Amino acid sequence: xxxxxxNPRHLVRRRGQEARLRCSPMKGHSHVYWYRQLxxxxxxxxxxxxxxxxxxESGMPKERFSAEFPxxxxxxxxxxxxxxxxxxxxxxxxxxxxLGMNTEAFFGxxxxxxxx
Amino acid sequence: xxxxxxxxxxxxxxxxAFLTINCTxxxxxxxxxxxxxxxxxxxLQLLLKATKADDKGSNKGFEATYRKETTSxxxxxxxxQVSDSAVYFCALSSGNTGKLIFGQGTTLxxxx
Numbered sequence: 001x002x003x004x005x006x007n008p009r010h011l012v013r014r015r016g017q018e019a020r021l022r023c024s025p026m027k028g029h030s031h032v033y034w035y036r037q038l039x040x041x042x043x044x045x046x047x048x049x050x051x052x053x054x055x056x057e058s059g060m061p062k063e064r065f066s067a068e069f070p071x072x073x074x075x076x077x078x079x080x081x082x083x084x085x086x087x088x089x090x091x092x093x094x095x096x097x098x099l100g101m102n103t104e105a106f107f108g109x110x111x112x113x114x115x116x
Numbered sequence: 117x118x119x120x121x122x123x124x125x126x127x128x129x130x131x132x133a134f135l136t137i138n139c140t141x142x143x144x145x146x147x148x149x150x151x152x153x154x155x156x157x158x159x160l161q162l163l164l165k166a167t168k169a170d171d172k173g174s175n176k177g178f179e180a181t182y183r184k185e186t187t188s189x190x191x192x193x194x195x196x197q198v199s200d201s202a203v204y205f206c207a208l209s210s211g212n213t214g215k216l217i218f219g220q221g222t223t224l225x226x227x228x
């Protein structure tokens with residue numbers, strides 16, 4: 001059973017370009033979470049999705065950022081018109097059920113975005 | 117709102133030394149508490165968890181006890197190894213969405 005797969009592992013974009021980050025959850029997992037880790041900081045929650053639904057996007061910047069988790073295929077985090085401040089590691093996690101007493105979120109290895 | 121505070125690092129220890137990384141939290145209700153470990157260039161791995169007061173999570177020689185009275189979840193290990201060198205994150209989960217609130221992370225360096 002493959003773990004959470006994120007690609008690409010490293011992504012370099014020039015200012016103003018678009019960045020697309022992909023996350024394939026573990027088999028059987030229908031809950032996906034995106035987190036951002038700025039240099040020397042902890043992870044900050046961005047968005048929580050279930051298949052075809054955004055459940056909680058309270059951590060998403062209001063502009064340029066969007067996320068989706070279609071019925072088929074991976075979850076996508078999209079950043080339009082990237083700026084240098086978007087440079088960070090973006091982690092995806094998946095879980096089988098909502099995190100509770102007996103569930104666990106499994107993390108991917110992350111996508112390290114560098115904006116030049 | 118909910119928050120997690122960890123002791124600042126880096127923490128530098130010699131092999132076989134005793135480790136404590138402090139973690140305190142602020143939360144409404146009864147959160148679940150977690151410790152995650154991040155090795156260089158890797159994602160986060162769950163190290164241990166506790167879901168209610170006085171529970172003790174343990175794994176690979178690491179332990180942490182959920183202390184509601186002091187709102188703490190300190191990580192301990194009796195004898196660290198060089199291979200334990202990593203960044204350790206304390207986190208909580210509460211509410212219905214399952215999202216995790218992380219501390220800022222503590223870097224542990226173990227020297228032979």
